[in-house]
Amino acid sequence: MRNYIQPGEDITLDSPADVLSGAGVIVGNLFGVANGDAATGKPVVLSTVGVFDLPKTTANDITIGAALYWNDTAKEVTTTVSGNTKVGVAIAAKSGAGTVATRLNGAF
Template sequence: MSQIGGGGFDPVDPGDTGNGNGGTAMATTFVQQGAAIDYTPGADTPAGTVVVQGDLVGVTRVDLKAGQLGALAAEGVFDFPKATGTGNGFTAGQLAYWDNTNDVATKTATGNKLIGKAVRAAAEADATVRIRLSQ
């Protein structure tokens, strides 16, 4: 048995992942595509609501009832509300973040959660910006 990097990896044993436990690592199991993820809201949540869970941002596509299992869109292209005025325009391809305090998309990373990228430009006067979810 040869050791590479002190991790105990055995290149002869295809089951050895180098984690030091002799090839008994738990396999990763595919669960779903990930376009939507399970979500049970604590309160009734209307369609189009942006939901932040840690660093994950999702969007409800239908009304969800409190305490009932539903789903959040974790992929797709959505029109997000944004602030208007000087400095609030977006260019196509620009990173977009969710400001959970003001409930708007923003270009400001500090204190906000990554949503994805703008898929088309939005002028400063526009009330929405079209964003592709990609976290």
């Protein structure tokens, strides 16, 4: 197939800001988890599928299967739709502070 580029699980692009390995990164509607540290404007590999522990909004009680959205200002997942980008679903329940196991869906 002449037009095939790659599977798409990992995407390399210029980092929109300084990021650390494991951080959530959003570029437009593309969300991924940084595979390594990168300075602003430097290449960073983003995983767009898989399960990752991501920081969550303390105020949200998250249930298994809940849709999760990325709050790019707070750099955390939330169940709040308005103003945020859908990134995946919770595969574990979590309340309070901390992280939540998040299955990314590269199709969003």
